[in-house]
Amino acid sequence: QVQLMESGGGVVQPGRSLRLSCTTSGFTFSSYAMHWVRQPPGKGLEWVAFTSFDGSSKLYADSVTGRFTISRDNSKNTLYLQMNSLRGEDAALYYCAREKYNAYGDWGQGTLVTVSS
């Protein structure tokens, strides 16, 4: 079955960096576009970043452009999110999601990022 598992979250000081990973299995990772979506505790969902199936196309939300970088390693079936210059408003549960049916067809369980001094 399809599985997505995020990792790499934790507590980080403002201005510092963190790299999230999303390890996948149960499908041909290299055939699917992937996204990162975040959810601050008790709040709604916010799309963060997109990568095409081969990594040739990437898009970012305005709120993270220039600070976050999405990447993928199709040989490892893994998606990444490099987050630099972290701010308080970046604190959230970060989900990776597989694009299926032109929507977020499958989700991981999320990894929590806390930004605090």
Place this chain on the structure above:
Amino acid sequence: QSALTQPASVSGSPGQSITISCTGTSRDVWTYNLVSWYQQHPGNAPELIIYEDNKRPSGISSRFSGSKSGNTASLTISGLLAEDEADYFCCSYAGTWVFGGGTRLTVL
């Protein structure tokens, strides 16, 4: 990109039908047939229940249906069950992607 507009909460009794609206603009909901809906129970990841405005993934109950008129998409849940109590989010493609603020459904 501004968030889509959803009511903060809706409620209904078991067996009834409810509709959740999702209002966007001519740059998103109106232009693209790419509205999706997600159900999220507390402590769980979201789950896709409607895609491309009105299509259901396999395994999703036919009690869930999607529609769209102009700038507004809608999710209708018929025959409400206690298990439908959850948060519901709409999302539209708009060059990038934008979510609604979410609607809390309470089954009375």
